[in-house]
Amino acid sequence: MSNMGYPPPGEIIVASHGREIYAYDPNGNRLILHQPSP
Template sequence: MSFQYTEAFVTIATHNLEELVDFYIQFLSQNPNNHIPNSYAEFQLSGLKLAIFKPKETHVPEFNDSFRSSVSLCLEVKDLERVMYHLETLGHPPFGEITRASHGREVYAYDIDGNRIILHQAYAKD
């Protein structure tokens, strides 16, 4: 079984969102192409998207774990449930509830080394 993804990007979780966004604005000499104040910012780089986000309160403990990185691989997928099923057939533990955000639906998965993979499906555009 395979699944389709439309793009991949790197994400950075932070509790200092606006300060980190300001740093990347200065460092990259560009403004984010998508910015939700105190929540999310996304920069389009040549061949790579860099997204910076503030974790929801329910996920804060995960990002405070010193054994885990605040950097994640994020895959934009067409069918979130299909990818979740695919990972479960590969031995991934059952997923919890799908998180709904302003930009779409998502769940966290983990590779065999415990690296976080954010699976995201954007809401259909009208």
């Protein structure tokens, strides 16, 4: 996201189902990037 000019405003969240980070697109829509646990 940072390479596209939209650095995520928060930290990576580690949950039981995997890791998540939230970001916002230019229109203000929230994007949830998720990486499942192995």
